[in-house]
Amino acid sequence: MEHRKLAFIGAGNMSRSLIAGLIKSGYPADLILAANPSRPKLDALAADFGIRTTQDNLEAAGWAQALVLAVKPQMMAAMLAELVQAGTDFKGKLLISIAAGVSVARLEQMAGGHDNLIRTMPNTPSLLGLGMTGLYAKSHVSQVDRDYCGQMMAAVGKILWVAEEDGINQVIAAAGSAPAYFFLFMEAMAAEAEKQGFSAEEARLLVQQSALGAAQMVAANPGLTLAELRAQVTSKGGTTAEAIRRFQEGGLEQLVAEAMAAAVARARELETQL
Ligand SMILES: NC(=O)c1ccc[n+]([C@@H]2O[C@H](COP(=O)([O-])OP(=O)(O)OC[C@H]3O[C@@H](n4cnc5c(N)ncnc54)[C@H](OP(=O)(O)O)[C@@H]3O)[C@@H](O)[C@H]2O)c1
The missing domain is CATH 1.10.3730.10 (ProC C-terminal domain-like)
Incomplete structure (x- = not known):
């Protein structure tokens, strides 16, 4: 798979699983950065996988070419608002949301209009590498970005692209739940x-x-x-x-x-x- 500078904003359970899957599949550890407000999860990730870590989301967003938005859905607006208000330039960056229930339109709005964005819906067995993830992106998102994101989610299970965003809700019914x-x-x-x-x-x-x-x-x-x-x-x-x-x-x-x-x-x- 293509290796970009990849940052995880939010270093919780799902990020940990994805990072584990990526490292296992040969993704270079020094191209992965995890950002989280508190240190313990970051320290564990650094110790277990040798990845970079930071408590500063701005640093992560500035450094990365692709960002996984991995905070809880109710935290998403505040987290992105902070990045936008600090003047983060998302141009040329790919945003990947794994948050349940946050639409692409809302994510674009939260990200100050940036629209190079893929919405994914993983399920809990991803934590064991046996996940089933649905993915959706608007038609302007490039095949290269789609492939990158698809390969990333395939590191923790199987993937399925849906043509319409509502397909994500059907993925929730057939796999997420x-x-x-x-x-x-x-x-x-x-x-x-x-x-x-x-x-x-x-x-x-x-x-x-x-x-x-x-x-x-x-x-x-x-x-x-x-x-x-x-x-x-x-x-x-x-x-x-x-x-x-x-x-x-x-x-x-x-x-x-x-x-x-x-x-x-x-x-x-x-x-x-x-
Ligand atoms: N787990 C699943 O099976 C699953 C399945 C499908 C989708 N998802 C989605 O994946 C996302 C993450 O879920 P999760 O299970 O990994 O949750 P989680 O374990 O609670 O992880 C969320 C992480 O975000 C951190 N955080 C909170 N505010 C932040 C901020 N402003 N900036 C950066 N990091 C921040 C939290 O740090 P502290 O703990 O230090 O506050 C925590 O480590 C959610 O949106 C969820 O909907 C999860």
């Missing part, structure tokens, strides 16, 4: 397994390993549809068929559709609030 759907399903399964006599630890192991194995089977068989994979493990008249029949009679598919539509609606609503 999705780990919690699976946790809920696993929670329900583990609770029943416990009722049927397993210890909490045993129930968790059974459910966890089955979920992991199922996801790996999906990944390992790109030629099979999800329905085909399911059919392969569902013998007619067997135990799986019986359980699936109950799920379907209970309206599982419809419920999932409604839940995801609700997530999209909420994401759209939140976007209007920041």
Whole structure:
């Protein structure tokens, strides 16, 4: 991947994961700078990855060719206002937001009209290098910048570009919020397994390993549809068929559709609030 001077404004969990992924993929440590108000996270990043650090966002913004805006969404306006008011020249720089719920239009406004900007939406498993990130940029953003940002996010998982910004809200419904759907399903399964006599630890192991194995089977068989994979493990008249029949009679598919539509609606609503 192309190596630019890359600064992270905000050195929290997501920045740490991205930095770890980048270093692992061979990105030069001296081209990465993390900025954060307090020292401890910076010191840990410097010790673990040998990157540059600063407590001064202005220094980071001045130095970098690409900036990852990695503060909490509610901090974004104040953080960018400080840079703009201090006269930071964003010309020629690429801004990459990882903040949930802050639209490109709002980011441009916050960045004093600078519009070389990519909005990304990673999810929590990025912290383990197993993330799923949606990316969106307006059409004027160059392919070189898109490739750079895409490769950066690919250091912590898989990526998917969306053509319209609202696609980010659909990414939230299908990936950003999705780990919690699976946790809920696993929670329900583990609770029943416990009722049927397993210890909490045993129930968790059974459910966890089955979920992991199922996801790996999906990944390992790109030629099979999800329905085909399911059919392969569902013998007619067997135990799986019986359980699936109950799920379907209970309206599982419809419920999932409604839940995801609700997530999209909420994401759209939140976007209007920041
Ligand atoms: N974690 C995820 O799974 C995930 C998923 C999708 C999107 N995101 C997005 O990623 C962004 C960061 O999330 P996170 O989980 O990494 O949060 P986090 O761990 O709380 O990190 C945010 C960091 O920003 C620092 N900060 C606060 N004000 C700042 C300022 N003015 N200038 C520079 N740094 C400042 C904080 O420092 P102090 O702690 O020292 O105050 C903290 O280290 C958020 O916008 C979130 O929406 C996260």
